[in-house]
Each structure stands twice: as C-alpha cells, then as structure tokens.
Amino acid sequence: MKRTTVCLIVGAILLGMISLVEAQQAPDRGKPLSKALPAEVCAALEQYVAKVDAAGSIKEPERRAEKYAEAQKALTQVVTRKEQASLLEDALAYPKLVEQVVATDPTTKGFDELLDKRIKMRGTLLEACSNYTTTR
Numbered sequence: 001m002k003r004t005t006v007c008l009i010v011g012a013i014l015l016g017m018i019s020l021v022e023a024q025q026a027p028d029r030g031k032p033l034s035k036a037l038p039a040e041v042c043a044a045l046e047q048y049v050a051k052v053d054a055a056g057s058i059k060e061p062e063r064r065a066e067k068y069a070e071a072q073k074a075l076t077q078v079v080t081r082k083e084q085a086s087l088l089e090d091a092l093a094y095p096k097l098v099e100q101v102v103a104t105d106p107t108t109k110g111f112d113e114l115l116d117k118r119i120k121m122r123g124t125l126l127e128a129c130s131n132y133t134t135t136r
C-alpha cells in the first residue's frame with residue numbers, strides 16, 4: 001500500500017513538471033524561422049493595432065477617420081519596405097471592423113458577434129508576431 005502511494009505521488013510530481021516545461025515552450029516551435037515576420041514589421045503592426053484601438057475611442061467620426069488613415073499610412077510604409085504585402089490586406093480591414101463596433105449600439109442584436117469578430121481579427125493580426133512579443 002505504501003509503495004503504491006509513493007509511486008502515485010512520484011508520478012504526479014513528474015507529470016506536473018512535464019506540464020510546466022511544455023507550458024513554457026513556444027506554441028509555434030515547429031514553425032520555420034523563414035515564416036517569422038521581421039521585428040520592424042511586428043513593431044509597426046503592434047503600433048498600428050494600438051493606434052486603431054485608441055482612435056476608436058474618439059467621439060468625432062472625422063477625427064477617427066483621420067487617425068485610422070495615419071495608422072494605415074505608417075503601417076503601409078513599413079510593410080511595403082519590408083516586402084510583407086500579404087499582411088496588409090487583413091490589417092487594413094481592421095479599422096473598418098473597429099468603426100462598425102464603435103458605430104453600433106451595444107444593445108443591438110448582433111453586437112456581440114461583431115465584437116467577437118473584432119477581437120478575433122485583432123488576435124489574428126497580433127498572432128503573426130507571437131515570436132516577437134515573447135522575445136522582446
């Protein structure tokens with residue numbers, strides 16, 4: 001009986017240690033490094049998302065549109081210089097989704113789905129730079 005108890009305790013400790021090691025591993029460790037975005041593009045993408053999110057809190061629609069355009073211009077310059085144009089299409093759709101969320105009354109049916117869509121798109125954009133955010 002003692003031997004079984006000791007074996008169970010040791011097994012539980014080993015499983016706990018293994019799960020901690022696995023949790024600390026990068027989720028995309030099998031991803032080739034050639035697919036990773038350059039650090040400059042990741043920094044620009046993070047700034048872009050932050051600027052678009054911040055612009056969404058501006059009350060005047062004209063000022064929001066100006067801030068969206070400024071953020072898009074800055075991102076476009078970096079992305080085209082680093083030849084990562086495939087990222088641009090999804091990124092440029094993000095302000096439109098933010099604007100839809102801002103313009104929609106939260107009590108409206110379907111607002112939750114719209115908000116979920118915005119959150120997922122934001123996550124998808126930033127996920128492309130998961131290596132960047134974990135190593136800086």
